[in-house]
Amino acid sequence: MNPTLRATLGKVPGVRRAAAYLRSQLVPPSERAHTVVINHGTGQVTPPFPLKPGVDRDRFAAEVAERKWFHTFDFGDGVIGHGPDPSHHKTQYMGFPDRFDGLSVLDVGAYDGHYSFEAARRGATDVLATDHWTWTWPGETARSNFEFVRDHLDVTVRDQFIRVEDISPEAIGGQFDVVLFLGVLYHAPDPLGYLQRVRSVTRKYVLIETVVDLLDVPRPAMAYYPGAYLNRDASNHFGPNMPGLLGLLEDAGFSKVDDLGVWRQHEIELTRGVPLPTGAPTSGRAVVRAWV
Ligand SMILES: C[S@@+](CC[C@H](N)C(=O)[O-])C[C@H]1O[C@@H](n2cnc3c(N)ncnc32)[C@H](O)[C@@H]1O
Numbered sequence: 001m002n003p004t005l006r007a008t009l010g011k012v013p014g015v016r017r018a019a020a021y022l023r024s025q026l027v028p029p030s031e032r033a034h035t036v037v038i039n040h041g042t043g044q045v046t047p048p049f050p051l052k053p054g055v056d057r058d059r060f061a062a063e064v065a066e067r068k069w070f071h072t073f074d075f076g077d078g079v080i081g082h083g084p085d086p087s088h089h090k091t092q093y094m095g096f097p098d099r100f101d102g103l104s105v106l107d108v109g110a111y112d113g114h115y116s117f118e119a120a121r122r123g124a125t126d127v128l129a130t131d132h133w134t135w136t137w138p139g140e141t142a143r144s145n146f147e148f149v150r151d152h153l154d155v156t157v158r159d160q161f162i163r164v165e166d167i168s169p170e171a172i173g174g175q176f177d178v179v180l181f182l183g184v185l186y187h188a189p190d191p192l193g194y195l196q197r198v199r200s201v202t203r204k205y206v207l208i209e210t211v212v213d214l215l216d217v218p219r220p221a222m223a224y225y226p227g228a229y230l231n232r233d234a235s236n237h238f239g240p241n242m243p244g245l246l247g248l249l250e251d252a253g254f255s256k257v258d259d260l261g262v263w264r265q266h267e268i269e270l271t272r273g274v275p276l277p278t279g280a281p282t283s284g285r286a287v288v289r290a291w292v
Helices: 003-010 015-025 057-066 114-121 142-152 191-200 242-251 267-272
Strands: 104-108 126-131 158-161 176-182 202-212 222-224 238-240 256-263 284-291
Touching (some): 104 114, 114 126, 191 242
Parallel strands (some): 202 238
Antiparallel strands (some): 222 238, 256 284
8 A cells, every 4th residue: 555545544544443343354254263261160169959858868868879960069067979970069160150040041951950959059040951862761860859959948940851952932932131051062963053042032131051172273173073972971072172062052043152161181091091181271161151
């Protein structure tokens, strides 16, 4: 550009900002380099769940000890339902709100229900827990654990058997202010379709926790896990990288995404038995909050 014209334009208010904006649009948002944010948590571990008044603690403790759990429930006084999911610690890394007062909450893929009960005791006006596979699979204890916890806690949580593929406002009675979509996205054979279903029932935002992979690839991408490649579990299908996850959410109709960071960065390497990376993580689990 002619230097005199450049100098003259430079004095016009807003021209520099407009030029920077135009330049930024030459690279599609999903192809801009993504910095991996590591979430170190807030240091707050969730306090124990309060039991209904009148519960016989000894009988309750005996049954908690006999059950096979997925989530870890701390019921206080050393009574803990121990599962492989470090649920009572996980809330500190997930940007899980301190309070849900005045908000309705949908928990998709609730399993034993830890996060549904957590939302209810943090003041949600209505909580609907949904699931299908682990609530119907022969030999799975998830459904009975959910009912056992609900019978003994002083909180109200509704439930519905429904597959993610069937979720719509009509099928579950409308939209929910907050949707919890924790640990489900990588089980989707059709990640965009699942997120579109989730978007259709979200009024404010969805909190997503998911496996992420290929974090060293700057372009939007998803790792595919054929058969039981990931964690010896054939129900795992795709792990997006961060530009891929943001792009999926944008295409599903969300307007803004907060990247709350990658945590448990070495989980996948550990479970596959390959050496831990020495540099930045290339896989792990990420949490994002996507706004309608
Ligand atoms: C890894 S667990 C996550 C449980 C819980 N949300 C958490 O974060 O700890 C995945 C859950 O999603 C459910 N799920 C996976 N695919 C599903 C589908 N297509 N429809 C309904 N539930 C599904 C499973 O049954 C299981 O309970």
